[in-house]
Amino acid sequence: MSDASGPAMGPAAGGEAERAKSKRIGALKALWPFMKPYLGLMIAALVALTVTACVSLVLPMAVRRVVDSFDAREATLLNQYFGAALGIAAILAVGTGLRYYLVTRLGERVVADIRRAVFDKTIGMSPAFFEKVMTGEVLSRITTDTTLILSVIGSSVSIALRNILIFIGGLVLMLLTSAKLSSLVLLIVPAVIVPIIVLGRRLRVLSRENQDQIAASSGNASEALLSVQTVQAFTHEAPSRAHFAGFTEAAFDAARKRIATRAVMTVIVIFLVFAGIVGVLWIGARDVQSEAMTPGELVQFLIYAIMVAGGVAALSEIWGELQRAAGATERLVELLSAEDTVQDPQDAPELGRLEGRVTFEDVVFHYPARPTVAALDGVSLEVKPGETVALVGPSGAGKSTIIQLILRFYDPDAGSIRLDGHDLREIDRADFRRSVALVPQDPVIFAASARENIRFGRPDASDADVEEAAKAAAAHEFLVGLPDGYDSYVGERGVMLSGGQKQRIALARAILRDAPILLLDEATSALDAESEAAVQMAVERLSKDRTTLVVAHRLATVKKADRIVVFEAGRIVATGTHDALVAEGGLYARLARLQFTEGLAAE
Structure with a gap:
């Protein structure tokens, strides 16, 4: 800064x-x-x-x-x-x-x-x-x-x-x-x-x-x-x-x-x-x-x-x-008078609805608080419109940083990030963010009703739209069971909800947004097996006609992705489908073995 x-x-x-x-x-x-x-x-x-x-x-x-x-x-x-x-x-x-x-x-x-x-x-x-x-x-x-x-x-x-x-x-x-x-x-x-x-x-x-x-x-x-x-x-x-x-x-x-x-x-x-x-x-x-x-x-x-x-x-x-x-x-x-490190251009072009093409071109990025450690080091990646790409790797590898940079919370130190060919630094943040829906790793719930929390990303949505999004996110059943249904007050930071319930409301919010680009950062990490399966089906339906980037530690959530990108120490070390990466050996195969083989043995 x-x-x-x-x-x-x-x-x-x-x-x-x-x-x-x-x-x-x-x-x-x-x-x-x-x-x-x-x-x-x-x-x-x-x-x-x-x-x-x-x-x-x-x-x-x-x-x-x-x-x-x-x-x-x-x-x-x-x-x-x-x-x-x-x-x-x-x-x-x-x-x-x-x-x-x-x-x-x-x-x-x-x-x-x-x-x-x-x-x-x-x-x-x-x-x-x-x-x-x-x-x-x-x-x-x-x-x-x-x-x-x-x-x-x-x-x-x-x-x-x-x-x-x-x-x-x-x-x-x-x-x-x-x-x-x-x-x-x-x-x-x-x-x-x-x-x-x-x-x-x-x-x-x-x-x-x-x-x-x-x-x-x-x-x-x-x-x-x-x-x-x-x-x-x-x-x-x-x-x-x-x-x-x-x-x-x-x-x-x-x-x-x-x-x-x-x-x-x-x-x-x-x-x-x-x-x-x-x-x-x-x-x-x-x-x-x-x-x-x-x-x-x-x-x-x-x-x-x-x-x-x-x-x-x-x-x-x-x-x-x-x-x-x-x-x-x-x-x-x-x-x-504080000057933001991220500034909108003076004469930004007006964007219509984006197709959803996301391109990283040799991106290098350091977080301001950690200027000596590269969060991303020479990353090049292209996600085609409608493609579902999973980002996997150990903690701190740079997966969530990809999400942060797509939303332009930060600007890269070198290289460029483009949406439909537009460099993010050349377009208005509020303009392109309307085409992006996010489900963060730590879901944010506001001190309001469940309905207003889902409607947060699209204030003009009807009650029917809200309930449809909740059903798609496997949240409808528990919401109607609350004392006042969808109008139940959920407390500051959603204190009255479980972790899985908060995550499903956050997912419903992203579904209601109906954006061409969907960013899921550990979106199913707090769900039980049954809810995770329901949400996974919702995500699969939702991602069919939009660009989806899924960040996950749990590899079961990304097996059906069109492409899996493996990160390690801020670099892309492998790309391919689940089966191809497992056959290839390397980091992904090791992560898969730890989760599926040892996980089953532990059970």
């Missing part, structure tokens, strides 16, 4: 070079393409935010009028001031509610779009991508990281903008109220900004590290829970718990450091701000005593000073949220 597809995304790969990125708060600019479509919503929220900030700045003026009018003889004037203050409060309440609605709605909409974009991107990535990135880690990014972004877009940004407006407006009005006291307040600002900058850098690094550890923890938990039966069968619960606890504690330690750093920054900022205000108010109180300013002016100045100080304190906390969101944004951008 190219470097662009991922800086490795776990903590082990989250080195200093990668984490240094999180120092760039500008990483949040990557959110703009998701926010731009909702420009009208943003403008409306900004207007509501500006109105509420301005109204907040007007309130101290009303308070000053009230304080300085306490000795006024006309009660009507005093009542007017109080009435005006109440009206301002009402405008502030409505404006704040409107701002909350608009900003929160914007945040939810943008985050929903980001989640869709990340899922849409990763669901189309080739298997090489998932060799380096754990599925649980991707899920962590879709959930945890987007939640951080939601808190920023839906709350922190609007609060930050409001506090910036109040900070700037409050400073200006403080100057107009008392230039002397305001100049003293401004002397405090550098003392407040320095710890924000210094500690903020440390906080950004810790925030990124915390998110890396959380993602690693999610990936570990996902892996263990998806394999829970194996974990329990090998009494590996205690080591698994200890392993997960290690990840969780690492995430907690990173969070504890982040929280401590933020707490120290908050303490320093708030103390400096309010200590400065106390000092300034002491000077102001002396000015009131000397009648250099009125009590109302001092109260007005005090309120503005508190608003400005509150704005600075809020901004220091929000800055930490923005840093965490910047780290989360970078992690999501890594996924969105």
